[in-house]
Amino acid sequence: MDANAVEFSADASSKGANLVGASIVLSLKSFDKAPDSGMRLARIIAKKDKEGSKDLAESKGVIVPDVLTVADCAKFPSLNSAMVKLMQDWQNDLIKSLIVAGETQIQHAAITAERLAAHVASESESLGRLTEAEIKNWYEANKGALRTLYATTKGKESLTETETKQADLTMVRLYGALTEKAPVFQKESTRDNLRLFAEACDSHALTGKILAKLAKAEIVSDDI
Numbered sequence: 001m002d003a004n005a006v007e008f009s010a011d012a013s014s015k016g017a018n019l020v021g022a023s024i025v026l027s028l029k030s031f032d033k034a035p036d037s038g039m040r041l042a043r044i045i046a047k048k049d050k051e052g053s054k055d056l057a058e059s060k061g062v063i064v065p066d067v068l069t070v071a072d073c074a075k076f077p078s079l080n081s082a083m084v085k086l087m088q089d090w091q092n093d094l095i096k097s098l099i100v101a102g103e104t105q106i107q108h109a110a111i112t113a114e115r116l117a118a119h120v121a122s123e124s125e126s127l128g129r130l131t132e133a134e135i136k137n138w139y140e141a142n143k144g145a146l147r148t149l150y151a152t153t154k155g156k157e158s159l160t161e162t163e164t165k166q167a168d169l170t171m172v173r174l175y176g177a178l179t180e181k182a183p184v185f186q187k188e189s190t191r192d193n194l195r196l197f198a199e200a201c202d203s204h205a206l207t208g209k210i211l212a213k214l215a216k217a218e219i220v221s222d223d224i
Contacts, residue, residue: 028061035063142201183217
């Protein structure tokens with residue numbers, strides 16, 4: 001526990017188990033009262049992936065200082081209540097990453113507006129989440145070059161109509177793995193070919209983001 005933190009009483013959970021400059025992460029079910037003024041309950045919801053595994057064993061809650069209030073928006077006409085909600089969502093995302101990493105306390109200094117801005121910038125700068133629609137649009141815009149490169153990996157100069165359809169399905173599926181926060185490939189050669197193909201499409205605005213995601217992708221098996 002932080003040296004500056006204070007112990008909390010058993011009935012403090014409903015108020016967020018507040019410490020000095022930090023808050024205890026508790027089960028979301030523990031919170032039954034509204035937080036104090038200037039604070040909010042960050043609801044960190046456990047979610048299942050496609051295989052049914054949860055990122056957290058259970059949903060968590062933590063009382064944190066408001067990163068931006070509706071009152072702040074009155075000072076800055078360019079802001080509105082939608083921005084408050086957006087920033088709270090970003091703050092929840094940052095808090096969740098800390099909890100998933102094993103933190104049981106959330107230091108308030110770690111989730112300030114400044115830290116939040118750095119976190120969002122880091123996520124957005126080429127490593128933000130890609131969507132299926134973005135991948136499909138990118139592939140559609142570059143399919144001529146991608147099909148040609150795919151053919152060369154098969155030792156061919158061109159593809160038949162059937163082979164072209166199979167190539168399209170295969171490459172959209174493989175590039176689709178980049179929509180995951182932590183993309184994984186079975187073979188290093190697969191990732192390398194995808195990177196080689198993408199480098200040939202360097203004129204497209206999304207290519208840099210795709211290459212950055214490929215560089216971060218993990219290989220779970222290097223068997224051929």
